[in-house]
Amino acid sequence: MRIVALAGGIGGARFLRGxxxxxxxxxxxxxxxxxxDITLYGLRICPDLDTVMYTLxxxxxxxxxxxxxxxTFVARGELEAYDAPAAWFGLGDRDLATHLVRRxxxxxxxxxSQVTAALCVRWQPGAALLPMSDDRVETHVRxxxxxxxxxxxxxxxxxxxxxxxxxxxxxxxGAESSAPAPGVLEAIAAxxxxxxxxxxxxxxxxxILQVPGxxxxxxxxxxxxxxxxxxxxxxxxxxxxxxxxxxVETSAEAVGRNYGPDLLDAWLVDTADAGATVPGVRVxxxxxxxxDLAATTAMARAALELAGA
Ligand code: FO1
Numbered sequence: 001m002r003i004v005a006l007a008g009g010i011g012g013a014r015f016l017r018g019x020x021x022x023x024x025x026x027x028x029x030x031x032x033x034x035x036x037d038i039t040l041y042g043l044r045i046c047p048d049l050d051t052v053m054y055t056l057x058x059x060x061x062x063x064x065x066x067x068x069x070x071x072t073f074v075a076r077g078e079l080e081a082y083d084a085p086a087a088w089f090g091l092g093d094r095d096l097a098t099h100l101v102r103r104x105x106x107x108x109x110x111x112x113s114q115v116t117a118a119l120c121v122r123w124q125p126g127a128a129l130l131p132m133s134d135d136r137v138e139t140h141v142r143x144x145x146x147x148x149x150x151x152x153x154x155x156x157x158x159x160x161x162x163x164x165x166x167x168x169x170x171x172x173x174g175a176e177s178s179a180p181a182p183g184v185l186e187a188i189a190a191x192x193x194x195x196x197x198x199x200x201x202x203x204x205x206x207x208i209l210q211v212p213g214x215x216x217x218x219x220x221x222x223x224x225x226x227x228x229x230x231x232x233x234x235x236x237x238x239x240x241x242x243x244x245x246x247x248v249e250t251s252a253e254a255v256g257r258n259y260g261p262d263l264l265d266a267w268l269v270d271t272a273d274a275g276a277t278v279p280g281v282r283v284x285x286x287x288x289x290x291x292d293l294a295a296t297t298a299m300a301r302a303a304l305e306l307a308g309a
Contacts, residue, residue, distance in 0.1 A: 001026040003304075004191040004221075006132075008033045008204020009048045010065035011228055011236055011290070013055035015197035018296030020056070020126055022304060028127035029187040031214070033199070034112065035139035035172050035207035038155045040086045041079075043099035044106055047155070048204065049116055049131060050098055057123025065236070068094040088160040113181040130187065132208045135178035139203050141245070142169040154203060163238040167245035170202060175210040180217075188217040193307040195300075196225035196264075198235060198288065201255050202242035215263065224266045224307045225259055226299060227252035230288055231272040252276045256283065266306040268299065282306065 003026045005016055016030060033048045047066060054060040054068060061069045071092035080087040091099075098119060105115040111134040120129055139154035143165035154170075157163055188194060199205050209215045228239050229252045240250040248258045253276035256267040261280030269276045274285035284306055290296045 001192050002029070002187075002190050003027070003193055003195060004029045004031060004187050005195040005197055006031050006033075006199070006205050006208045007048065007052055007197050008199030009036070009051040009237075012048075012197040012199035012204060013052045013060070014065075014290045015195075015199075015226060015296060015300065016052065016056060016127065017293060018290070018298075018300035019195065019197075019304075021293060021297040022300035029183075029191075030125075030127050030129050031132050031184050031187070031208060032129055033204045033207050034131045034133060035137050035175070035203060036154055036158075037136075037138065038089075038153055040089055040091070041084075043096075043103050045089075045091075045099055045155075046102070046112070046116075046131070049112075049129060050095070052129055053116070053120060053123050053125055056125030056127055057120075059123065067092045071095065089155060090159070111181070113183070128183070128187070130184050131181045132184065132211050132214065133178040134181045135174060137172050137174040137178050137207065137211070139207060140171050140173050141165075141167045142171070143167050158238070163241035167241060170242060170245050172207045172210050175207065176212070178211050180211055180213050184211075185213055185217050188214070188221060191221050193304060194218055194221045194223045195303055195307075196223065196259070198226045198228035198290075200237060200239045200242055201228060201258065202239065202246055202248075205259075206246075209263070219262055222265050222307045223263055224268065224303045225256065225264050226268045226303055227255055227270065227273065227276075227288060229255055229273075230270040235289065253278065256281060266303075268303055268306065 036047045112131045141157040252269040252273035256278035264281045266282040270288035271285045286302045
């Protein structure tokens with residue numbers, strides 16, 4: 001069975017571990033959001049690609065959900081001592097090697113998709129990780145501050161300000177002129193099922209859907225989504241701040257309707273949201289808290305069953 005999943009960071013990566021456990025013989029391709037990517041100190045940091053790679057590669061810090069286990073932040077401390085402008089971003093010492101190798105390969109002319117494949121040789125994630133595009137797409141957020149409106153890179157809004165500054169617009173800069181990375185459309189066309197994990201529906205899944213060609217390719221395949229909102233609140237992260245910015249209510253039903261029947265064939269919601277309806281989409285309620293691998297595996301199995309796969 002060929003499965004394609006679109007994924008962002010922590011929630012998506014965790015769910016994918018359940019997919020691998022539920023369908024160990026499946027061929028899994030993960031199309032990963034790169035709108036979160038940021039250039040700092042000359043390094044190209046790809047949070048969602050690295051979070052999926054480390055999580056499926058068994059190296060993720062389980063408590064943080066991002067970065068490496070057994071990580072240290074000595075270099076980060078030195079940057080703070082220099083009062084470096086981006087010291088607010090937590091660059092781990094082990095994680096730095098990933099960014100240095102990526103920078104070196106990008107400077108040598110390798111596209112991000114080939115850099116990702118090279119990094120995955122070490123981590124063996126058990127899935128093909130594809131950036132949504134090899135072209136630069138960056139999520140920027142227009143925020144309201146006391147001194148008026150400003151535009152921030154998503155990471156500065158998300159990490160430095162914990163998404164606490166009210167966002168009036170979220171823009172995937174460059175998306176309209178980007179192309180799907182090699183293999184993305186082919187994987188979707190060949191997929192028996194496409195899964196939308198409980199990633200951030202705006203800045204993760206939503207950004208991937210803005211790469212020209214991807215939404216149309218998905219419309220031709222069976223797509224099952226998993227709600228990232230349980231009981232009116234995000235399970236983790238700050239998806240509510242993103243949903244508010246685009247005028248969507250923070251509910252499983254509203255997110256499912258926002259994806260819509262052109263994209264979704266079925267929508268998994270938590271038992272707390274069992275009454276949710278999405279016109280034109282089959283809705284099923286199962287426990288959606290990824291408390292451990294068994295729970296996540298059960299969610300993935302429910303999604304695959306819902307797809308009739
Ligand atoms: N998230 C934080 O909340 N604080 C950080 O300092 C931080 C550093 C960081 C470094 C590398 C990396 O791959 C991810 C990192 N993240 C951090 C997570 C990241 O900002 C978000 O998880 C994603 O961009 C959202 O999907």
